[in-house]
Amino acid sequence: MAFRSNLVTMLARGASRKPLSPKGGNKNYYKGTGSKAMGKFVEGKSEYRIMPSKVRQFVVPDLTGFTLKAYVSWAVEPPKATLTKEDFLRS
Numbered sequence: 072m073a074f075r076s077n078l079v080t081m082l083a084r085g086a087s088r089k090p091l092s093p094k095g096g097n098k099n100y101y102k103g104t105g106s107k108a109m110g111k112f113v114e115g116k117s118e119y120r121i122m123p124s125k126v127r128q129f130v131v132p133d134l135t136g137f138t139l140k141a142y143v144s145w146a147v148e149p150p151k152a153t154l155t156k157e158d159f160l161r162s
Contacts, residue, residue, distance in 0.1 A: 089095070093102050110121040 091100070091102070093100060096102075106127075107125065109125045109127070110119055112119050
């Protein structure tokens, strides 16, 4: 009886086609971050061994002497007048 009423309710509402998020699942649903494991569990022991070949490595270039600048479009016109804090507070 309950199965039939649930089936009718599901057909009336339609199936959800949205991707499942942690907020949409039950309390035991854990989506994770999509990263892979860095090791494996040892059989017969409650031990986790990290495998050096699976550890993530971030390659960062040498940035000594490099000055970062904000990108500003050439289409932006320079300001015509400077605005001081006193002018801003008066307006």
